[in-house]
Amino acid sequence: xxxxxxxxxxxxxxxxxxxxxxxxxxxxxxxxxxxxxxxxxxxxxxxxxxxxxxxxxxxxxxxxxxxxxxxxxxxxxxxxxxxxxxxxxxxxxxxxxxxxxxxxxxxxxxxxxxxxxxxxxxxxxxxxxxxxxxxxxxxxxxxxxxxxxxxxxxxxxxxxxxxxxxxxxxxxxxxxxxxxxxxxxxxxxxxxxxxxxxxxxxxxxxxxxxxxxxxxxxxxxxxxxxxxxxxxxxxxxxxxxxxxxxxxxxxxxxxxxxxxxxxxxxxxxxxxxxxxxxxxxxxxxxxxxxxxxxxxxxxxxxxxxxxxxxxxxxxxxxxxxxxxxxxxxxxxxxxxxxxxxxxxxxxxxxxxxxxxxxxxxxxxxxxxxxxxxxxxxxxxxxxxxxxxxxxxxxxxxxxxxxxxxxxxxxxxxxxxxxxxxxxxxxxxxxxxxxxxxxxxxxxxxxxxxxxxxxxxxxxxxxxxxxxxxxxxxxxxxxxxxxxxxxxxxxx
Amino acid sequence: xxxxxxxxxxxxxxxxxxxxxxxxxxxxxxxxxxxxxxxxxxxxxxxxxxxxxxxxxxxxxxxxxxxxxxxxxxxxxxxxxxxxxxxxxxxxxxxxxxxxxxxxxxxxxxxxxxxxxxxxxxxxxxxxxxxxxxxxxxxxxxxxxxxxxxxxxxxxxxxxxxxxxxxx
Amino acid sequence: xxxxxxxxxxxxxxxxxxxxxxxxxxxxxxxxxxxxxxxxxxxxxxxxxxxxxxxxxxxxxxxxxxxxxxxxxxxxxxxxxxxxxxxxxxxxxxxxxxxxxxxxxxxxxxxxxxxxxxxxxxx
Numbered sequence: 142x143x144x145x146x147x148x149x150x151x152x153x154x155x156x157x158x159x160x161x162x163x164x165x166x167x168x169x170x171x172x173x174x175x176x177x178x179x180x181x182x183x184x185x186x187x188x189x190x191x192x193x194x195x196x197x198x199x200x201x202x203x204x205x206x207x208x209x210x211x212x213x214x215x216x217x218x219x220x221x222x223x224x225x226x227x228x229x230x231x232x233x234x235x236x237x238x239x240x241x242x243x244x245x246x247x248x249x250x251x252x253x254x255x256x257x258x259x260x261x262x263x264x265x266x267x268x269x270x271x272x273x274x275x276x277x278x279x280x281x282x283x284x285x286x287x288x289x290x291x292x293x294x295x296x297x298x299x300x301x302x303x304x305x306x307x308x309x310x311x312x313x314x315x316x317x318x319x320x321x322x323x324x325x326x327x328x329x330x331x332x333x334x335x336x337x338x339x340x341x342x343x344x345x346x347x348x349x350x351x352x353x354x355x356x357x358x359x360x361x362x363x364x365x366x367x368x369x370x371x372x373x374x375x376x377x378x379x380x381x382x383x384x385x386x387x388x389x390x391x392x393x394x395x396x397x398x399x400x401x402x403x404x405x406x407x408x409x410x411x412x413x414x415x416x417x418x419x420x421x422x423x424x425x426x427x428x429x430x431x432x433x434x435x436x437x438x439x440x441x442x443x444x445x446x447x448x449x450x451x452x453x454x455x456x457x458x459x460x461x462x463x464x465x466x467x468x469x470x471x472x473x474x475x476x477x478x479x480x481x482x483x484x485x486x487x488x489x490x491x492x493x494x495x496x497x498x499x500x501x502x503x504x505x506x507x508x509x510x511x512x513x514x515x516x517x518x519x520x521x522x523x524x525x526x527x528x529x530x531x532x533x534x535x536x537x538x539x540x541x542x543x544x545x546x547x548x549x550x551x552x553x554x555x556x557x558x559x560x561x562x563x564x565x566x567x568x569x570x571x572x573x574x575x576x577x578x579x580x581x582x583x584x585x586x587x588x589x590x591x592x593x594x595x596x597x598x599x600x601x602x603x604x605x606x607x608x609x610x611x612x613x614x615x616x617x618x619x620x621x622x623x624x625x626x627x628x629x630x631x632x
Numbered sequence: 633x634x635x636x637x638x639x640x641x642x643x644x645x646x647x648x649x650x651x652x653x654x655x656x657x658x659x660x661x662x663x664x665x666x667x668x669x670x671x672x673x674x675x676x677x678x679x680x681x682x683x684x685x686x687x688x689x690x691x692x693x694x695x696x697x698x699x700x701x702x703x704x705x706x707x708x709x710x711x712x713x714x715x716x717x718x719x720x721x722x723x724x725x726x727x728x729x730x731x732x733x734x735x736x737x738x739x740x741x742x743x744x745x746x747x748x749x750x751x752x753x754x755x756x757x758x759x760x761x762x763x764x765x766x767x768x769x770x771x772x773x774x775x776x777x778x779x780x781x782x783x784x785x786x787x788x789x790x791x792x793x794x795x796x797x798x799x800x
Numbered sequence: 801x802x803x804x805x806x807x808x809x810x811x812x813x814x815x816x817x818x819x820x821x822x823x824x825x826x827x828x829x830x831x832x833x834x835x836x837x838x839x840x841x842x843x844x845x846x847x848x849x850x851x852x853x854x855x856x857x858x859x860x861x862x863x864x865x866x867x868x869x870x871x872x873x874x875x876x877x878x879x880x881x882x883x884x885x886x887x888x889x890x891x892x893x894x895x896x897x898x899x900x901x902x903x904x905x906x907x908x909x910x911x912x913x914x915x916x917x918x919x920x921x922x923x
Contacts, residue, residue, distance in 0.1 A: 212772065283782050762879025774899075
């Protein structure tokens, strides 16, 4: 058997994840060989790797030469998601330093695991075979399990890791089951081959394929925390270190969506599955449950967890719109990609502020801890206000633009009910998002000594704030980029 | 492998073992029951001509992984737990869905079971698996090494006692 | 009866019979005269307090987990070792060798990490 692959090509195309992989492994070695106690070098090296990887991915996105190696595919869709993951990783690294120092979890493995988990996500984005997709998911989630439980002395962190691990294990098991059914029905796990064989599927196999699709969807819905597969997420988000939560809420969610894309591109052509009703129901359940339960939360991390469930629901509106007529429409997909970027920018900003609020021994995770922030630290309060109105979807922020494109794409294909429910949900969500703003400005708070904002934290808040407002006013370039990314998708 | 009797034999062992895991009250008995189930699975792999997989199944799962299970049971020093069958709404829904899945599987997937459907005789042997793994599925193969490395890191982070000097 | 699995089946059967047989035989032949003193774990000394099973240290667990990971690695080495000659003849020896070196290289980082963390040291 010969091996027909252009290895040089693979090396060049794969540079974004190879860089991170190399640096992640190097960090593990440095962690045990480095004599000093100061871990700043780890942060610097990680940031360097992110910068290099970002450059390579950007370069490839610009060049736009789609190439498939059967198991890995390299197109603009995968590179744009690489860029999203890298942005999430960058902000997570920036907000990490102070947080992990005061939580006593500053160890080299923290950085290494973040980098290696990102490699797993990139594998998902580049997956041309269900096997690669599955292994990517496992690399990502095993890294995330460990990161969620890295605060070993905190029972909540342990609980988070254990819950995430057990439920994640079940979801992974279901997904492998689904992949096995695919293999049983068609004799292949490669997406491009599946795409061809679906045309000649006879009726005896259609049940198998139906089961396979259902099981794989369950596995992926678990990753994006869609209702009813969301039960893990509030506890895990609350128990994990805040920086890790920020990473999970943004990067892992985006990774779940790109995996959904990769699978849906293939299975969408199956006419015996009612895609639009299926995805619409999922979307309505996810938005509504997420928003309604978020109303009752007093812990800011739990509130953001339910809010992230709700936002997955909004993105699923786009997916339902995209699935019309058994082919994925470009406009709706572009809207989802844009929404993923918007959501990542805003949520990372909100989490950065949660991190900035805490200090040693008191992580300020209750919403009531924000009381009086308007007087104590007007700038921080103003930034939080921007993030909250962006999450609600009020102009002139990127959150509004993202929702606008999503709902517009749904109206385009006539899913009016879905849009109405989505808008109603946004109105409900205003109550708890603006509740945080009210607490900051109209409630008297205990006198806290606000921690000095370390420069890395300031940078990350500034970056996300800039993104939220700039792209809220001038969304055209970013939106065109998202649209371009879904134009030429290969398997 | 034409003889369905072996299939039924091994399938009974697998399912019986699995039922034992759930219903036995002593955790150690549950673990031993799981070993039976996994060994039966290895038998099923043999029937499918997947000898390599069967050997790995016995070595890694029935052997090494079960050692871990038993370590954990001993570490936690579990007492016998009383199984109380409580019928809640959620468990009822779960049961209905599981039953539904079972019915669908039995109705539609039973036909090809006794036909191994493999034309290539090396499929499943150590040569067949290796050939595919080292050529076509080279990239997943390399990702596995990354996965294993992350698993090592996780084991060390979560299970190793911190050096008291380091946690200042 | 030329089934190649017959030998394995016989082996299993024999092992089972042997194991179960000895237990049954000792049950019937052996003499049993239990008394209170005999049933106690120690015949002299302080009466035992609490559960007889002592808690297990997590250290065993760590070693076992690291063992499993490298056990799995070895499982991946088998097919490689078996097929290596064939690949050499096909002129792919260097390539397949490099492949395994990358695989082991990545895991070597893990091994260095384990050593450096002194996870294999019994304190």
